[in-house]
Amino acid sequence: MSADKKINVGVIGYGLSAKVFHIPFIQALPDYNLYAIVQRSPKSGDDASADHPETKLFRSADDLFADKAVDLVVVTSIPETHYDFTKKAIESGKHVVVEKPFVPTSEEARELTKLAKENKRLLAVYQNRRWDQDFVTLKQILASGKLGEIAEFETHFDRFRPDPPTRTTWKTLATPASGALYDLGSHLIDQVYHLFGAPKSVTGFVQVQRKGLKTGDCAPDACTVLLKYGSPKDEMLVTVKSSAVSPEQDQLRFWVRGTKGSFKKYNLDVQEPQLLAGVKLSNSEFGVEPTSSHGTLTVAAADGKYNRETVPSIEPPPTYAEYYRVLAKALKGEGEVPVSGDDAADVLKIIELAQASSDSGNSQSW
Known part of the structure; x- marks a missing residue:
C-alpha cells in the first residue's frame, strides 16, 4: 500500500x-x-x-x-x-x-x-489497553529498575455490580468466549503477556459471584488467574483478577512488588468512561488521569526506612489512537502490527488453561 x-x-x-x-x-x-x-x-x-x-x-x-x-x-x-x-x-x-x-x-x-x-x-x-496511560507508565517504571527483581505482580479489573444484569449480551450469556475471563480477563492477560511472555504454569478460579444468576444460563462474572514465571529458586507470581462484587470507592488496579520497591495504583484508565460520555479525542483532557489516580512508588532505603513518592502518569497520554497509528504504518510497510494474531493465540491458550484449571481443580502447565 x-x-x-x-x-x-x-x-x-x-x-x-x-x-x-x-x-x-x-x-x-x-x-x-x-x-x-x-x-x-x-x-x-x-x-x-x-x-x-x-x-x-x-x-x-x-x-x-x-x-x-x-x-x-x-x-x-x-x-x-x-x-x-x-x-x-x-x-x-x-x-x-x-x-x-x-x-x-x-x-x-x-x-x-x-x-x-x-x-x-x-x-x-x-487489545487497546496496551495503550492505557497507567500501563504505559508502569512499563517505564519496570524498565527503570527501581523495583528490582519482581516477586509479585497483581493486575485488577474489579467492579461493584452485585445485582444481576438488566439485559443480556454475549458478555453475560453462556456462549462461546463469554464471561469475565474472556471479556475483562483477556485485557489483563494480554498486558501480562506483553510484559513477560508465556507463563510456566496457570491456575484458574472462574466464578459466578452475583446472587440470583442462573449459573447454567449465565456466563461467569469473576475470575482469578495465577501465573507462575521463572524457576522455583527465582519465581515470579502474577495475579490476574476481575470481580463483579468489589465494594470499593477506589478499586486497586496494579500492585507490583520487587526486591527494591513496590508500585501501587488505583482506578482504571479514563479513556473508556470519557468516550462513553462523549468526550472528543481533540479535547486536551482526553486520556489524562486525575492526579488522585496517580500511582505510588515505594523504595526501600539502605537505612531501613522507605522513600515514598507519587508517580505522575506519563504525558501526553498515548491514547488508543496509537493502536491505529501503529497499524497504519504496518499497512504501509513500516513495521509490525500493534498486536499480532500469534500474541492473541497465546493469550487464548492461557485463558483455556485457566478454565481447564478451574474445572479440574489442578494447575495446568504451559
Whole structure:
C-alpha cells in the first residue's frame, strides 16, 4: 500500500465497540477513510447511515467482502462470529482487525494467523489497553529498575455490580468466549503477556459471584488467574483478577512488588468512561488521569526506612489512537502490527488453561 493512499476501512457491526472504540479513532487519523459500515438492522436512533451519511452502508458482511475498494476490515461483532468473518475477509484480500477476544479458541486463532500469512494479509487483534496511560507508565517504571527483581505482580479489573444484569449480551450469556475471563480477563492477560511472555504454569478460579444468576444460563462474572514465571529458586507470581462484587470507592488496579520497591495504583484508565460520555479525542483532557489516580512508588532505603513518592502518569497520554497509528504504518510497510494474531493465540491458550484449571481443580502447565 502506497504511503500517500488513504486506507479504506469497512467496519462489521455497529454496536458499542464500533461506535466507541473504533470509528472515533479511525476518523481522527488522516491515514484512514471510513469507507463502509455493515449494520444488518438499523433502527430509529441507531442508524449508521444517519450517523455517517458519507459512508457506504451494507446489510451483509459478504457485500463488504465483495467490494474491492475496501483495504481493511474491522470486525466488531460478537466473538462467535469472528472466525468466519475474519476468514472470509482474508480470503477476499482484505487486511483485518478483530476485536478481543479474538476468537473462541486458540486453535482457531492459529488457523487464522496461518491463513493471513499465506495470503500475505495483515491480521491484528484489538487489545487497546496496551495503550492505557497507567500501563504505559508502569512499563517505564519496570524498565527503570527501581523495583528490582519482581516477586509479585497483581493486575485488577474489579467492579461493584452485585445485582444481576438488566439485559443480556454475549458478555453475560453462556456462549462461546463469554464471561469475565474472556471479556475483562483477556485485557489483563494480554498486558501480562506483553510484559513477560508465556507463563510456566496457570491456575484458574472462574466464578459466578452475583446472587440470583442462573449459573447454567449465565456466563461467569469473576475470575482469578495465577501465573507462575521463572524457576522455583527465582519465581515470579502474577495475579490476574476481575470481580463483579468489589465494594470499593477506589478499586486497586496494579500492585507490583520487587526486591527494591513496590508500585501501587488505583482506578482504571479514563479513556473508556470519557468516550462513553462523549468526550472528543481533540479535547486536551482526553486520556489524562486525575492526579488522585496517580500511582505510588515505594523504595526501600539502605537505612531501613522507605522513600515514598507519587508517580505522575506519563504525558501526553498515548491514547488508543496509537493502536491505529501503529497499524497504519504496518499497512504501509513500516513495521509490525500493534498486536499480532500469534500474541492473541497465546493469550487464548492461557485463558483455556485457566478454565481447564478451574474445572479440574489442578494447575495446568504451559
